[in-house]
Amino acid sequence: MIGRALSAVVAACALLTFAASTRGAPRPAPAVRPPPRRLPAPPTLPRIRVEVSKGHVLVIHDVRLGRGDWTSGDFDGFVAFGAPGVPRAVDARLYADTDDDEGPADGAPYDVVPMDRAFRRPSNARLLLGSGAMAGAVLHLREAAFRRATAAGAARIRIRSLLDLPAPDRETGREVVVRLGAHEGEPYALGAIEVASTEPRPWVTRAAARLCGPEADDWPLAVRIRAALAAAWQPSPAAGTRTPVAPVSSVRHASDDLCVRFWTAPEP
Secondary structure, three states, rough: OOOHHHHHHHHHHHHHHHHHHHOOOOOOOOOOOOOOOOOOOOOEEEEEEEEEEEEOEEEEEEEOOOOOOOOOEEEHHHHEOOEEOOEEEOEEEEEEEOOOOOOOOOOOOEEOOOEEEEEEOOOEEEEEEEOOOEEEEEEOOOOOHHHHHHHOOOEEEEEEEEOOOOOOOOOEEEOEEEEEEEOEEOOOEEEEEEEOOOOOOOOEEEEEEEEEEEOOOOEOOOEEEEOOOOOOOOOOOOOOOOEOOOOHHHOOOOEEEEEEEEEOOOOO
C-alpha cells in the first residue's frame, strides 16, 4: 500500500514539473498554406442545366477553362453550394472541351476530379463558383488530367450536384439557386440555361430564370426546355410578361446568383 502511494505521489510530482516547465514555452506556429495558384485563364459558363424529377433535382454546371499561360502544376478551385440546402451528393469531371454549348457527351472520355467538402474556401484554393464564405467543395485539378483535357485547347469541368426537390412556394413554383462566378471582379460569360424533366411522362409545365442577388437585374432570362410540356395543364402567362433576354446579353454583377424556377403539373 505504501509503495503504491509513493508511486502515485512521484507520478503527480512529475506531471506538475512537466506542466510548469512547458507553461511558458512557445507553441508551434500553425502550418502556413501556400497562396492559391491563379486560374490559367478567365472561366466561362457555357451551359447550366437543371434536371428535374419527382424525387430530386440535378444541377449541372459546365465551366470552360482555357489553358492560358499554364505550363505545369496542380491547382485547386472552390465551388460554393447552391440552394436549397447542402447537396445529397456532388462530383466533378474534367473533359476536353468542344466548341458548342452542349459540350462533351456523357460517354466522352473524362478524368474524375478529386474533391473535398469545406465549410468555406480555404486560403490555398482559388474561388471558382459562388462566395468563399459559403460551404462548398474544393476541386483538385491535377496536372496530368488538365494537360490531357487542354491538349487541343480548353477544358470543361462538369460539376453535378444532387439536391432534394424544393417544396412548392406561394407562387406554386419550385426554385433552385445556382451559383455563378467572377474572374478578377468580372462576371463569367453566361451561356445556355436548360431545364429538363427526367420523368417518363410530361411533368414540368414551364420554367423561368432570372439573376438574383443584392445588385441583380431581375429581367427574365431565356430558358431552353428539354422535355415535353404537360399537355393537360398549362398556366396562362401573367399580363405584361417581359420577353426573356439571352443570358449572354444580360447585365451581370460579380455578386449575382442564378434563380431557376419551374412549375409542375398537379398530381392526379
